[in-house]
Amino acid sequence: xxxxxxxxxxxxxxxxxxxxxxxAILVIYSFNASxxxxxxxxxxxTWYRALLHDNAILQAASISLRVAALSASAATVLGTCAAVxxxxxxxxxxxxxxxxxxxxxxxxxxxxxGLSLLLLFVALNVDRGFWTIVIAHxxxxxxxxxxxxxxxxxxxxxSLEEAAMDLGCPPLKTFLTVTLPLIAPAIAAGWMLxxxxxxxxxxxxxxxxxxxxxxxxxxxxxxxRLGVKPEINAVCTIMIAVVALGTIAASLTMKRGAARRERxxxxxxx
Amino acid sequence: xxxxxxxxxxxGRRAVVLMPYLWxxxxxxxxxxxxxxxxxxxxxxxxxxxxxxxxxxxGWQGLQDFFARLTLDGYRLIVSDPIYLFSYFKSLQVAGVxxxxxxxxxxxxxxxxxxxxxxxxxxxxxxxxxxxxxxxLIRVYAWINILQRDGxxxxxxxxxxxxxxxxxxxxSDTAIYIGLVYSYLPFMVLPLYATLEKMDETxxxxxxxxxxxxxxxxxxxxxxxxxxxxAAGTLLxxxxxxxxxxxxxxxxxxxxxxxxxxxxxxxxxxxxxxxASAVAVALLALLVLPILLYERLxxxxxxxxx
Numbered sequence: 001x002x003x004x005x006x007x008x009x010x011x012x013x014x015x016x017x018x019x020x021x022x023x024a025i026l027v028i029y030s031f032n033a034s035x036x037x038x039x040x041x042x043x044x045x046t047w048y049r050a051l052l053h054d055n056a057i058l059q060a061a062s063i064s065l066r067v068a069a070l071s072a073s074a075a076t077v078l079g080t081c082a083a084v085x086x087x088x089x090x091x092x093x094x095x096x097x098x099x100x101x102x103x104x105x106x107x108x109x110x111x112x113x114g115l116s117l118l119l120l121f122v123a124l125n126v127d128r129g130f131w132t133i134v135i136a137h138x139x140x141x142x143x144x145x146x147x148x149x150x151x152x153x154x155x156x157x158x159s160l161e162e163a164a165m166d167l168g169c170p171p172l173k174t175f176l177t178v179t180l181p182l183i184a185p186a187i188a189a190g191w192m193l194x195x196x197x198x199x200x201x202x203x204x205x206x207x208x209x210x211x212x213x214x215x216x217x218x219x220x221x222x223x224x225r226l227g228v229k230p231e232i233n234a235v236c237t238i239m240i241a242v243v244a245l246g247t248i249a250a251s252l253t254m255k256r257g258a259a260r261r262e263r264x265x266x267x268x269x270x
Numbered sequence: 271x272x273x274x275x276x277x278x279x280x281x282g283r284r285a286v287v288l289m290p291y292l293w294x295x296x297x298x299x300x301x302x303x304x305x306x307x308x309x310x311x312x313x314x315x316x317x318x319x320x321x322x323x324x325x326x327x328x329g330w331q332g333l334q335d336f337f338a339r340l341t342l343d344g345y346r347l348i349v350s351d352p353i354y355l356f357s358y359f360k361s362l363q364v365a366g367v368x369x370x371x372x373x374x375x376x377x378x379x380x381x382x383x384x385x386x387x388x389x390x391x392x393x394x395x396x397x398x399x400x401x402x403x404x405x406x407l408i409r410v411y412a413w414i415n416i417l418q419r420d421g422x423x424x425x426x427x428x429x430x431x432x433x434x435x436x437x438x439x440x441x442s443d444t445a446i447y448i449g450l451v452y453s454y455l456p457f458m459v460l461p462l463y464a465t466l467e468k469m470d471e472t473x474x475x476x477x478x479x480x481x482x483x484x485x486x487x488x489x490x491x492x493x494x495x496x497x498x499x500x501a502a503g504t505l506l507x508x509x510x511x512x513x514x515x516x517x518x519x520x521x522x523x524x525x526x527x528x529x530x531x532x533x534x535x536x537x538x539x540x541x542x543x544x545x546a547s548a549v550a551v552a553l554l555a556l557l558v559l560p561i562l563l564y565e566r567l568x569x570x571x572x573x574x575x576x
Contacts, residue, residue: 005385007378007382008378008381008382008385008386009382009386010382011378011379011381011382012379012382012383012386012394015375015378015379015382015398015455015459016394016397016398018375018452018455019397019398019401019452019455020397020401022409022412022413022415022416022452023401023404023408023409023412025412025415025416025422026408026411026412026415029415036420077289078289078290078293079290081286081287081289081290082290082291082294084286085283085286085287085290085291089283089286089287092287094291098287098290098291098294099565099569100565101291101294101295101298101299102290102294103564103565103568104298104561104565105298107505107506107509107510107557107560107561107564108513108561109509109510109512109513109514109530109553109557110510110513110515110530111513111515111530111533111534111550111553112305112513112533112550112553112554113298115305115533115537115546115547115550116301116302116304116305116550117297117301119301119304119305119308119543119547120297120300120301120304123304135297136297138293138297139293139294139297139298142290142293142294146290171282172282196403199405200405200406200407202406202407202516203515203516207537217405217407220407220408220411221407221516221520224407224411224414224520225520227418232411233415236405236408236411236412239404239405239408240404240408243403243404243405244400244404246403247396247400247403251396
Protein backbone atom coordinates (compact mmCIF):
# COMPACT_ATOMS: atom_id res chain seq x y z
CA UNK A 1 0.00 0.00 0.00
CA UNK A 2 2.30 2.60 -1.33
CA UNK A 3 0.68 5.95 -1.60
CA UNK A 4 2.52 8.81 -3.16
CA UNK A 5 1.37 11.85 -1.26
CA UNK A 6 1.42 15.29 -2.79
CA UNK A 7 3.91 16.48 -0.19
CA UNK A 8 6.42 13.81 -1.25
CA UNK A 9 6.10 14.63 -4.93
CA UNK A 10 6.51 18.36 -4.29
CA UNK A 11 9.56 17.94 -2.05
CA UNK A 12 11.34 15.68 -4.54
CA UNK A 13 10.45 17.98 -7.45
CA UNK A 14 11.65 21.08 -5.60
CA UNK A 15 14.83 19.30 -4.54
CA UNK A 16 15.66 18.28 -8.09
CA UNK A 17 14.84 21.76 -9.40
CA UNK A 18 17.20 23.26 -6.83
CA UNK A 19 19.93 20.84 -7.93
CA UNK A 20 19.52 21.30 -11.66
CA UNK A 21 18.42 24.90 -12.21
CA UNK A 22 21.84 26.54 -11.65
CA UNK A 23 23.52 24.01 -13.95
CA ALA A 24 20.84 24.50 -16.62
CA ILE A 25 21.29 28.28 -16.42
CA LEU A 26 25.05 27.89 -16.79
CA VAL A 27 24.65 25.68 -19.86
CA ILE A 28 22.10 27.99 -21.51
CA TYR A 29 24.20 31.09 -20.94
CA SER A 30 27.29 29.45 -22.43
CA PHE A 31 25.44 29.78 -25.76
CA ASN A 32 24.61 33.44 -25.15
CA ALA A 33 25.99 35.75 -27.82
CA SER A 34 26.09 38.64 -25.37
CA UNK A 35 28.89 39.04 -22.83
CA UNK A 36 26.46 40.16 -20.12
CA UNK A 37 24.65 37.59 -18.03
CA UNK A 38 21.33 39.41 -17.91
CA UNK A 39 21.21 40.30 -21.58
CA UNK A 40 20.22 37.53 -23.95
CA UNK A 41 21.90 38.21 -27.27
CA UNK A 42 20.65 35.13 -29.12
CA UNK A 43 22.17 31.66 -29.52
CA UNK A 44 25.78 31.53 -30.57
CA UNK A 45 28.90 29.39 -30.39
CA THR A 46 31.23 32.40 -29.99
CA TRP A 47 32.64 31.30 -26.64
CA TYR A 48 33.30 27.76 -27.80
CA ARG A 49 35.21 29.11 -30.79
CA ALA A 50 37.19 31.39 -28.48
CA LEU A 51 38.14 28.33 -26.42
CA LEU A 52 39.79 26.64 -29.39
CA HIS A 53 42.33 29.46 -29.46
CA ASP A 54 42.86 29.61 -25.71
CA ASN A 55 46.07 27.61 -25.39
CA ALA A 56 46.33 28.04 -21.64
CA ILE A 57 42.96 26.39 -21.08
CA LEU A 58 43.62 23.60 -23.58
CA GLN A 59 46.96 22.81 -21.98
CA ALA A 60 45.46 22.83 -18.50
CA ALA A 61 42.74 20.45 -19.69
CA SER A 62 45.30 18.05 -21.12
CA ILE A 63 47.31 18.07 -17.87
CA SER A 64 44.15 17.49 -15.84
CA LEU A 65 43.08 14.55 -18.00
CA ARG A 66 46.49 12.90 -17.76
CA VAL A 67 46.69 13.41 -13.99
CA ALA A 68 43.18 12.02 -13.59
CA ALA A 69 43.81 8.93 -15.75
CA LEU A 70 47.09 8.05 -14.02
CA SER A 71 45.96 8.68 -10.45
CA ALA A 72 42.61 6.94 -10.96
CA SER A 73 44.37 3.85 -12.28
CA ALA A 74 46.86 3.74 -9.42
CA ALA A 75 44.10 4.42 -6.90
CA THR A 76 41.97 1.62 -8.36
CA VAL A 77 44.75 -0.97 -7.96
CA LEU A 78 45.66 0.15 -4.43
CA GLY A 79 42.07 0.73 -3.36
CA THR A 80 40.95 -2.71 -4.57
CA CYS A 81 43.84 -4.33 -2.68
CA ALA A 82 42.83 -2.43 0.45
CA ALA A 83 39.20 -3.52 0.06
CA VAL A 84 40.19 -7.18 -0.40
CA UNK A 85 42.45 -6.96 2.66
CA UNK A 86 39.73 -5.41 4.81
CA UNK A 87 36.93 -7.79 3.77
CA UNK A 88 38.70 -11.11 3.18
CA UNK A 89 41.70 -11.23 5.51
CA UNK A 90 39.91 -11.09 8.85
CA UNK A 91 42.24 -9.88 11.57
CA UNK A 92 45.80 -9.02 10.67
CA UNK A 93 48.43 -7.01 12.46
CA UNK A 94 47.80 -3.29 12.24
CA UNK A 95 44.26 -3.68 10.92
CA UNK A 96 42.87 -0.92 13.11
CA UNK A 97 45.44 1.61 11.91
CA UNK A 98 44.90 0.41 8.35
CA UNK A 99 41.13 0.88 8.38
CA UNK A 100 41.61 4.23 10.10
CA UNK A 101 43.94 5.40 7.34
CA UNK A 102 41.51 4.15 4.69
CA UNK A 103 38.47 6.01 6.01
CA UNK A 104 40.06 9.21 7.30
CA UNK A 105 40.84 10.82 3.90
CA UNK A 106 37.13 10.51 2.96
CA UNK A 107 36.18 13.26 5.36
CA UNK A 108 39.52 14.96 5.99
CA UNK A 109 39.35 18.65 5.02
CA UNK A 110 41.25 19.09 1.78
CA UNK A 111 43.34 21.97 3.11
CA UNK A 112 44.90 19.64 5.70
CA UNK A 113 45.62 16.81 3.24
CA GLY A 114 47.05 19.29 0.74
CA LEU A 115 49.24 21.10 3.26
CA SER A 116 50.61 17.89 4.78
CA LEU A 117 51.46 16.36 1.40
CA LEU A 118 53.19 19.54 0.31
CA LEU A 119 55.29 19.59 3.48
CA LEU A 120 56.22 15.95 2.82
CA PHE A 121 57.38 16.77 -0.70
CA VAL A 122 59.38 19.73 0.61
CA ALA A 123 60.97 17.59 3.31
CA LEU A 124 61.92 14.95 0.72
CA ASN A 125 63.22 17.70 -1.56
CA VAL A 126 61.08 16.53 -4.47
CA ASP A 127 60.48 18.89 -7.39
CA ARG A 128 56.79 19.69 -7.37
CA GLY A 129 54.73 19.40 -10.53
CA PHE A 130 52.85 16.81 -12.53
CA TRP A 131 53.93 13.73 -10.56
CA THR A 132 53.37 15.19 -7.13
CA ILE A 133 49.76 15.97 -8.11
CA VAL A 134 49.36 12.38 -9.36
CA ILE A 135 50.62 11.03 -6.01
CA ALA A 136 48.39 13.38 -4.03
CA HIS A 137 45.30 12.47 -6.04
CA UNK A 138 46.04 8.76 -5.78
CA UNK A 139 46.17 9.10 -2.00
CA UNK A 140 42.92 11.05 -1.91
CA UNK A 141 40.91 8.85 -4.26
CA UNK A 142 42.05 5.35 -3.32
CA UNK A 143 39.82 5.50 -0.24
CA UNK A 144 36.73 6.11 -2.38
CA UNK A 145 37.62 3.10 -4.53
CA UNK A 146 38.04 1.00 -1.38
CA UNK A 147 34.61 1.92 -0.03
CA UNK A 148 32.86 1.08 -3.32
CA UNK A 149 34.70 -2.23 -3.90
CA UNK A 150 34.32 -3.18 -0.24
CA UNK A 151 30.54 -2.87 -0.39
CA UNK A 152 30.47 -5.14 -3.44
CA UNK A 153 32.82 -7.71 -1.87
CA UNK A 154 30.65 -7.93 1.24
CA UNK A 155 27.51 -8.23 -0.85
CA UNK A 156 28.39 -11.25 -2.98
CA UNK A 157 28.23 -14.97 -2.48
CA UNK A 158 31.49 -16.38 -1.13
CA SER A 159 30.59 -19.97 -1.91
CA LEU A 160 31.73 -19.45 -5.51
CA GLU A 161 35.26 -18.64 -4.36
CA GLU A 162 35.19 -21.49 -1.87
CA ALA A 163 34.04 -23.92 -4.55
CA ALA A 164 36.94 -22.93 -6.82
CA MET A 165 39.44 -23.32 -3.97
CA ASP A 166 37.98 -26.69 -2.95
CA LEU A 167 38.50 -27.89 -6.51
CA GLY A 168 42.19 -27.03 -6.18
CA CYS A 169 42.28 -23.62 -7.82
CA PRO A 170 45.16 -21.54 -6.38
CA PRO A 171 44.14 -18.31 -4.57
CA LEU A 172 45.56 -15.94 -7.16
CA LYS A 173 43.83 -17.77 -9.99
CA THR A 174 40.61 -17.90 -7.99
CA PHE A 175 40.81 -14.17 -7.49
CA LEU A 176 41.49 -13.48 -11.16
CA THR A 177 38.90 -15.86 -12.64
CA VAL A 178 36.11 -15.82 -10.03
CA THR A 179 36.32 -12.78 -7.77
CA LEU A 180 37.56 -10.17 -10.22
CA PRO A 181 34.80 -10.64 -12.83
CA LEU A 182 32.21 -10.46 -10.05
CA ILE A 183 33.50 -7.21 -8.58
CA ALA A 184 34.44 -5.69 -11.96
CA PRO A 185 31.43 -3.30 -12.05
CA ALA A 186 32.40 -1.90 -8.65
CA ILE A 187 36.02 -1.53 -9.75
CA ALA A 188 34.90 0.31 -12.88
CA ALA A 189 32.65 2.57 -10.83
CA GLY A 190 35.54 3.20 -8.43
CA TRP A 191 37.84 4.16 -11.28
CA MET A 192 35.28 6.58 -12.67
CA LEU A 193 34.69 8.17 -9.30
CA UNK A 194 38.44 8.52 -8.75
CA UNK A 195 38.83 10.01 -12.22
CA UNK A 196 36.13 12.61 -11.71
CA UNK A 197 37.34 13.50 -8.20
CA UNK A 198 40.83 14.07 -9.55
CA UNK A 199 39.51 16.15 -12.44
CA UNK A 200 37.55 18.21 -9.94
CA UNK A 201 40.12 18.86 -7.24
CA UNK A 202 41.35 22.40 -6.75
CA UNK A 203 42.67 22.60 -3.19
CA UNK A 204 45.02 19.62 -3.04
CA UNK A 205 46.30 20.31 -6.57
CA UNK A 206 47.03 23.95 -5.62
CA UNK A 207 49.18 22.82 -2.71
CA UNK A 208 51.08 20.10 -4.55
CA UNK A 209 51.52 21.72 -7.95
CA UNK A 210 54.69 23.26 -9.26
CA UNK A 211 55.78 25.36 -12.20
CA UNK A 212 54.31 24.22 -15.50
CA UNK A 213 51.64 21.98 -13.98
CA UNK A 214 48.50 24.10 -13.97
CA UNK A 215 45.43 21.87 -13.87
CA UNK A 216 42.07 22.89 -15.28
CA UNK A 217 40.47 23.67 -11.87
CA UNK A 218 43.46 25.85 -10.92
CA UNK A 219 43.12 27.67 -14.22
CA UNK A 220 39.34 28.09 -13.88
CA UNK A 221 39.68 29.23 -10.29
CA UNK A 222 42.16 31.97 -11.17
CA UNK A 223 39.77 33.19 -13.91
CA UNK A 224 36.64 32.96 -11.78
CA ARG A 225 38.20 35.06 -9.03
CA LEU A 226 38.26 37.90 -11.55
CA GLY A 227 34.54 37.54 -12.29
CA VAL A 228 32.20 35.62 -14.58
CA LYS A 229 33.46 35.06 -18.10
CA PRO A 230 31.40 33.50 -20.89
CA GLU A 231 34.41 31.40 -21.94
CA ILE A 232 34.37 29.74 -18.53
CA ASN A 233 30.66 28.98 -19.01
CA ALA A 234 31.63 27.18 -22.22
CA VAL A 235 34.44 25.18 -20.54
CA CYS A 236 32.07 24.18 -17.75
CA THR A 237 29.37 23.11 -20.22
CA ILE A 238 31.82 20.86 -22.05
CA MET A 239 32.90 19.29 -18.75
CA ILE A 240 29.27 18.75 -17.73
CA ALA A 241 28.50 17.15 -21.11
CA VAL A 242 31.48 14.78 -20.79
CA VAL A 243 30.44 13.77 -17.27
CA ALA A 244 26.78 13.29 -18.22
CA LEU A 245 27.67 11.14 -21.26
CA GLY A 246 30.15 9.12 -19.19
CA THR A 247 27.62 8.47 -16.44
CA ILE A 248 24.88 7.44 -18.86
CA ALA A 249 27.26 5.13 -20.77
CA ALA A 250 28.48 3.57 -17.53
CA SER A 251 25.01 2.96 -16.16
CA LEU A 252 23.91 1.41 -19.49
CA THR A 253 26.90 -0.98 -19.63
CA MET A 254 26.40 -1.92 -15.99
CA LYS A 255 22.71 -2.64 -16.59
CA ARG A 256 23.53 -4.78 -19.61
CA GLY A 257 26.21 -6.61 -17.63
CA ALA A 258 23.75 -7.25 -14.81
CA ALA A 259 21.14 -8.57 -17.24
CA ARG A 260 23.68 -10.91 -18.81
CA ARG A 261 24.77 -12.21 -15.41
CA GLU A 262 21.18 -12.84 -14.43
CA ARG A 263 20.56 -14.77 -17.63
CA UNK A 264 23.72 -16.80 -17.03
CA UNK A 265 22.63 -17.57 -13.48
CA UNK A 266 19.20 -18.66 -14.71
CA UNK A 267 20.82 -20.85 -17.36
CA UNK A 268 22.99 -22.48 -14.72
CA UNK A 269 19.95 -23.31 -12.63
CA UNK A 270 18.14 -24.90 -15.57
CA UNK B 271 45.94 -27.74 0.81
CA UNK B 272 49.50 -28.28 -0.43
CA UNK B 273 52.53 -26.26 0.57
CA UNK B 274 52.90 -24.41 -2.74
CA UNK B 275 49.40 -23.03 -2.53
CA UNK B 276 49.92 -22.06 1.08
CA UNK B 277 53.10 -20.13 0.38
CA UNK B 278 51.59 -18.45 -2.66
CA UNK B 279 48.70 -17.52 -0.46
CA UNK B 280 50.78 -15.97 2.31
CA UNK B 281 53.02 -14.06 -0.14
CA GLY B 282 50.07 -12.88 -2.13
CA ARG B 283 48.25 -11.85 1.00
CA ARG B 284 51.21 -9.92 2.28
CA ALA B 285 51.59 -8.03 -0.99
CA VAL B 286 47.88 -7.20 -1.11
CA VAL B 287 47.95 -5.69 2.37
CA LEU B 288 51.36 -4.08 2.16
CA MET B 289 50.91 -2.11 -1.05
CA PRO B 290 48.03 0.11 0.10
CA TYR B 291 49.34 0.04 3.68
CA LEU B 292 52.74 1.44 2.73
CA TRP B 293 51.22 3.95 0.33
CA UNK B 294 48.89 5.35 2.98
CA UNK B 295 51.60 5.30 5.64
CA UNK B 296 54.00 7.27 3.45
CA UNK B 297 51.55 9.68 1.86
CA UNK B 298 48.97 10.06 4.59
CA UNK B 299 50.44 9.28 8.01
CA UNK B 300 54.02 10.55 7.69
CA UNK B 301 52.85 13.92 6.29
CA UNK B 302 50.85 14.49 9.48
CA UNK B 303 53.94 13.88 11.56
CA UNK B 304 55.71 16.49 9.43
CA UNK B 305 52.87 18.98 9.89
CA UNK B 306 53.06 18.43 13.64
CA UNK B 307 56.80 18.97 13.59
CA UNK B 308 56.70 22.12 11.50
CA UNK B 309 53.90 23.54 13.65
CA UNK B 310 56.47 23.46 16.47
CA UNK B 311 59.15 25.20 14.43
CA UNK B 312 60.11 28.84 14.18
CA UNK B 313 59.37 30.93 11.15
CA UNK B 314 62.39 31.94 9.10
CA UNK B 315 62.97 33.90 5.96
CA UNK B 316 64.58 31.07 4.09
CA UNK B 317 63.80 28.19 1.80
CA UNK B 318 62.06 26.23 3.30
CA UNK B 319 60.76 29.04 5.51
CA UNK B 320 61.17 27.44 8.93
CA UNK B 321 63.83 26.32 11.43
CA UNK B 322 65.00 23.96 12.76
CA UNK B 323 65.58 21.59 9.89
CA UNK B 324 66.17 18.07 11.03
CA UNK B 325 69.79 17.23 10.31
CA UNK B 326 70.50 13.51 10.28
CA UNK B 327 74.21 13.94 9.62
CA UNK B 328 74.75 15.75 12.95
CA GLY B 329 73.79 12.58 14.85
CA TRP B 330 72.86 12.73 18.53
CA GLN B 331 73.93 16.35 18.86
CA GLY B 332 71.76 17.26 15.93
CA LEU B 333 68.79 15.51 17.52
CA GLN B 334 69.28 17.41 20.77
CA ASP B 335 69.57 20.70 18.92
CA PHE B 336 66.46 19.82 17.02
CA PHE B 337 64.38 19.27 20.14
CA ALA B 338 65.90 22.23 21.94
CA ARG B 339 64.78 24.57 19.19
CA LEU B 340 61.18 23.44 18.93
CA THR B 341 58.79 26.11 20.12
CA LEU B 342 55.13 26.63 20.79
CA ASP B 343 55.19 30.09 19.19
CA GLY B 344 52.83 29.06 16.39
CA TYR B 345 50.24 27.85 18.87
CA ARG B 346 50.75 30.83 21.14
CA LEU B 347 50.00 33.07 18.19
CA ILE B 348 46.79 31.32 17.19
CA VAL B 349 45.53 31.39 20.77
CA SER B 350 46.39 35.03 21.39
CA ASP B 351 45.40 36.58 18.07
CA PRO B 352 41.59 36.92 17.88
CA ILE B 353 41.66 36.43 14.09
CA TYR B 354 42.32 32.73 14.50
CA LEU B 355 39.84 32.13 17.30
CA PHE B 356 37.27 34.09 15.36
CA SER B 357 37.75 32.03 12.22
CA TYR B 358 37.43 28.83 14.26
CA PHE B 359 34.11 29.91 15.68
CA LYS B 360 33.02 31.17 12.31
CA SER B 361 33.77 27.78 10.75
CA LEU B 362 31.91 25.91 13.47
CA GLN B 363 28.96 28.26 13.20
CA VAL B 364 28.77 28.06 9.42
CA ALA B 365 29.16 24.27 9.46
CA GLY B 366 26.54 23.88 12.20
CA VAL B 367 23.95 26.12 10.59
CA UNK B 368 24.42 24.74 7.08
CA UNK B 369 24.29 21.13 8.32
CA UNK B 370 21.01 21.92 10.10
CA UNK B 371 19.59 23.46 6.91
CA UNK B 372 20.81 20.45 4.94
CA UNK B 373 19.02 18.10 7.33
CA UNK B 374 15.81 20.12 7.05
CA UNK B 375 15.91 20.21 3.24
CA UNK B 376 17.44 16.77 2.72
CA UNK B 377 15.01 14.83 4.90
CA UNK B 378 11.83 15.55 2.88
CA UNK B 379 13.69 14.82 -0.36
CA UNK B 380 15.05 11.50 0.90
CA UNK B 381 11.66 10.64 2.37
CA UNK B 382 9.89 11.51 -0.88
CA UNK B 383 12.27 9.31 -2.89
CA UNK B 384 11.95 6.40 -0.45
CA UNK B 385 8.14 6.58 -0.67
CA UNK B 386 7.99 6.90 -4.47
CA UNK B 387 7.12 3.87 -6.66
CA UNK B 388 9.86 1.21 -6.50
CA UNK B 389 10.63 1.34 -10.19
CA UNK B 390 11.21 5.07 -10.09
CA UNK B 391 13.61 5.09 -7.13
CA UNK B 392 16.89 4.18 -8.91
CA UNK B 393 16.27 6.96 -11.42
CA UNK B 394 15.54 9.54 -8.70
CA UNK B 395 18.64 8.49 -6.75
CA UNK B 396 20.72 8.82 -9.89
CA UNK B 397 19.28 12.29 -10.51
CA UNK B 398 20.34 13.35 -7.00
CA UNK B 399 23.84 11.90 -7.44
CA UNK B 400 24.45 13.15 -10.98
CA UNK B 401 25.30 16.79 -10.06
CA UNK B 402 27.87 15.40 -7.63
CA UNK B 403 29.74 13.97 -10.61
CA UNK B 404 30.07 17.38 -12.21
CA UNK B 405 32.82 19.55 -10.89
CA UNK B 406 32.47 21.12 -7.47
CA LEU B 407 34.05 24.28 -8.82
CA ILE B 408 31.53 24.43 -11.66
CA ARG B 409 28.61 24.13 -9.26
CA VAL B 410 29.92 26.98 -7.12
CA TYR B 411 30.67 29.01 -10.20
CA ALA B 412 27.11 28.47 -11.47
CA TRP B 413 25.88 30.34 -8.41
CA ILE B 414 28.11 33.32 -9.14
CA ASN B 415 26.23 33.66 -12.45
CA ILE B 416 23.00 33.82 -10.49
CA LEU B 417 23.98 35.80 -7.42
CA GLN B 418 26.23 38.52 -8.81
CA ARG B 419 25.05 42.14 -8.83
CA ASP B 420 23.80 42.11 -12.42
CA GLY B 421 22.97 38.42 -12.17
CA UNK B 422 19.78 36.50 -12.75
CA UNK B 423 18.38 36.58 -9.23
CA UNK B 424 18.38 40.38 -9.07
CA UNK B 425 17.02 40.51 -12.61
CA UNK B 426 14.09 38.24 -11.78
CA UNK B 427 13.35 39.93 -8.45
CA UNK B 428 13.35 43.38 -10.08
CA UNK B 429 11.08 42.27 -12.91
CA UNK B 430 8.66 40.89 -10.34
CA UNK B 431 8.91 44.25 -8.53
CA UNK B 432 9.91 42.55 -5.30
CA UNK B 433 12.99 44.74 -5.09
CA UNK B 434 13.70 48.00 -6.89
CA UNK B 435 17.46 48.19 -6.63
CA UNK B 436 19.88 45.34 -7.24
CA UNK B 437 20.54 43.67 -3.89
CA UNK B 438 23.93 42.39 -2.81
CA UNK B 439 23.92 38.58 -2.64
CA UNK B 440 27.51 37.68 -3.36
CA UNK B 441 30.20 38.21 -0.73
CA SER B 442 27.78 37.50 2.09
CA ASP B 443 27.01 34.72 4.53
CA THR B 444 23.77 34.04 2.65
CA ALA B 445 25.77 33.21 -0.46
CA ILE B 446 28.03 30.88 1.55
CA TYR B 447 25.03 29.03 2.95
CA ILE B 448 23.41 28.70 -0.48
CA GLY B 449 26.64 27.36 -1.95
CA LEU B 450 27.24 24.91 0.90
CA VAL B 451 23.69 23.56 0.96
CA TYR B 452 23.71 23.21 -2.81
CA SER B 453 27.05 21.39 -2.95
CA TYR B 454 26.53 19.05 -0.01
CA LEU B 455 22.87 18.10 -0.58
CA PRO B 456 23.63 14.67 -2.14
CA PHE B 457 25.80 13.78 0.89
CA MET B 458 22.81 14.36 3.15
CA VAL B 459 20.12 12.81 0.96
CA LEU B 460 21.89 9.53 0.15
CA PRO B 461 22.52 8.18 3.69
CA LEU B 462 19.02 9.28 4.73
CA TYR B 463 17.48 7.56 1.73
CA ALA B 464 19.48 4.39 2.45
CA THR B 465 17.96 4.04 5.93
CA LEU B 466 14.45 5.21 4.99
CA GLU B 467 14.31 2.81 2.05
CA LYS B 468 15.19 -0.18 4.24
CA MET B 469 12.51 0.70 6.76
CA ASP B 470 9.81 -1.91 7.30
CA GLU B 471 6.57 -0.23 6.27
CA THR B 472 4.42 -2.74 8.12
CA UNK B 473 5.50 -0.87 11.27
CA UNK B 474 3.62 2.19 10.03
CA UNK B 475 0.62 0.07 9.11
CA UNK B 476 0.64 -1.44 12.57
CA UNK B 477 0.75 2.02 14.10
CA UNK B 478 -2.15 3.13 11.90
CA UNK B 479 -4.18 0.01 12.77
CA UNK B 480 -3.70 0.75 16.43
CA UNK B 481 -5.12 4.23 15.88
CA UNK B 482 -1.94 6.24 15.84
CA UNK B 483 -2.28 9.45 13.78
CA UNK B 484 0.09 9.70 10.83
CA UNK B 485 2.17 12.60 12.12
CA UNK B 486 2.63 10.83 15.44
CA UNK B 487 3.67 7.61 13.69
CA UNK B 488 6.15 9.67 11.70
CA UNK B 489 7.72 11.12 14.85
CA UNK B 490 7.67 7.94 16.90
CA UNK B 491 8.47 5.33 14.25
CA UNK B 492 10.03 6.81 11.12
CA UNK B 493 12.28 9.45 12.67
CA UNK B 494 13.92 7.19 15.30
CA UNK B 495 14.50 4.49 12.68
CA UNK B 496 16.17 6.96 10.34
CA UNK B 497 18.56 8.31 12.99
CA UNK B 498 21.61 6.31 11.78
CA UNK B 499 21.18 7.79 8.30
CA UNK B 500 20.72 11.26 9.74
CA ALA B 501 23.87 10.84 11.85
CA ALA B 502 25.91 9.64 8.86
CA GLY B 503 24.63 12.48 6.68
CA THR B 504 25.27 15.06 9.39
CA LEU B 505 28.88 13.95 9.91
CA LEU B 506 29.49 13.55 6.18
CA UNK B 507 28.49 17.19 5.72
CA UNK B 508 29.69 18.81 8.94
CA UNK B 509 33.31 17.57 8.90
CA UNK B 510 34.30 18.73 5.42
CA UNK B 511 32.32 21.97 5.72
CA UNK B 512 34.36 23.04 8.77
CA UNK B 513 37.49 22.93 6.62
CA UNK B 514 35.82 24.15 3.43
CA UNK B 515 37.86 26.56 1.34
CA UNK B 516 36.46 27.00 -2.18
CA UNK B 517 32.87 27.95 -1.33
CA UNK B 518 33.56 30.67 1.27
CA UNK B 519 36.41 31.97 -0.87
CA UNK B 520 34.36 32.39 -4.03
CA UNK B 521 30.94 33.22 -2.60
CA UNK B 522 31.76 34.77 0.77
CA UNK B 523 33.02 38.19 1.68
CA UNK B 524 36.64 38.87 2.46
CA UNK B 525 35.87 40.14 5.96
CA UNK B 526 34.78 36.89 7.54
CA UNK B 527 37.31 34.15 7.02
CA UNK B 528 36.64 30.51 7.71
CA UNK B 529 39.49 28.42 9.05
CA UNK B 530 40.30 26.84 5.67
CA UNK B 531 40.79 30.31 4.20
CA UNK B 532 42.93 31.40 7.15
CA UNK B 533 45.20 28.39 6.62
CA UNK B 534 45.36 29.11 2.90
CA UNK B 535 46.24 32.79 3.48
CA UNK B 536 48.89 31.97 6.10
CA UNK B 537 50.47 29.51 3.74
CA UNK B 538 50.28 31.10 0.30
CA UNK B 539 50.32 34.82 1.12
CA UNK B 540 52.09 35.24 4.45
CA UNK B 541 54.33 32.24 3.76
CA UNK B 542 54.25 31.45 7.46
CA UNK B 543 54.47 27.67 7.34
CA UNK B 544 54.73 27.04 11.10
CA UNK B 545 51.56 29.04 11.81
CA ALA B 546 49.73 27.41 8.87
CA SER B 547 50.74 24.01 10.28
CA ALA B 548 49.61 25.00 13.77
CA VAL B 549 46.24 26.05 12.32
CA ALA B 550 46.01 22.66 10.56
CA VAL B 551 46.82 20.75 13.76
CA ALA B 552 44.26 22.76 15.72
CA LEU B 553 41.64 22.18 13.02
CA LEU B 554 42.38 18.48 13.11
CA ALA B 555 42.08 18.42 16.90
CA LEU B 556 38.64 19.95 16.49
CA LEU B 557 37.60 17.29 14.00
CA VAL B 558 39.13 14.18 15.60
CA LEU B 559 36.00 13.37 17.56
CA PRO B 560 33.54 13.69 14.64
CA ILE B 561 35.92 11.75 12.38
CA LEU B 562 36.18 8.88 14.87
CA LEU B 563 32.39 8.88 15.25
CA TYR B 564 32.02 8.71 11.49
CA GLU B 565 34.47 5.81 11.22
CA ARG B 566 32.56 3.86 13.86
CA LEU B 567 29.30 4.43 12.00
CA UNK B 568 30.92 3.31 8.76
CA UNK B 569 32.23 0.11 10.38
CA UNK B 570 28.87 -0.69 11.93
CA UNK B 571 27.12 -0.15 8.64
CA UNK B 572 29.48 -2.52 6.85
CA UNK B 573 28.94 -5.12 9.57
CA UNK B 574 25.21 -4.72 9.01
CA UNK B 575 25.71 -5.54 5.33
CA UNK B 576 27.55 -8.72 6.14
